[in-house]
């Protein structure tokens with residue numbers, strides 16, 4: 001998590017608006033570095049009871065719960081749906097979390113959106129981040145991914161359990177995540 005610049009409440013949800021300062025090297029201006037500010041909204045935490053109320057899948061010993069959404073939507077609409085349900089598209093920061101995501105998938109849908117994207121400031125196609133701004137681990141990708149085919153810029157989990165980048169306008173099902181206070185029992 002970042003230090004918070006602003007915190008505000010909306011309904012029962014507490015949001016933190018944090019800046020990410022990303023150095024952009026311009027090849028035309030050799031040796032110079034400019035700073036651009038990008039805002040990322042971070043949900044803070046719900047009470048654990050929200051996972052039950054909203055019928056999310058629980059993984060004991062974690063501080064999150066997940067839900068597979070069997071609705072086909074472009075990636076931005078999928079993220080909007082998750083936000084309206086108290087969270088975000090899921091971030092797979094660790095191998096354990098990726099395994100929990102695999103357990104949440106539905107084999108009827110071989111392509112499922114997760115909360116990974118190529119940041120606008122990325123100059124290298126191999127740099128992807130999760131919604132919470134952590135780097136996507138290179139070992140999670142399918143062989144030869146992420147590629148640069150068809151302006152692909154967001155992350156799906158494929159039926160073999162590895163990641164692929166896709167064009168954000170393609171309609172897929174998706175997995176939402178809610179963060180909770182404390183660990184799930």
Ligand SMILES: [Ca+2]
Nearest residue numbers: 147152164165
């Ligand atoms: Ca791809």
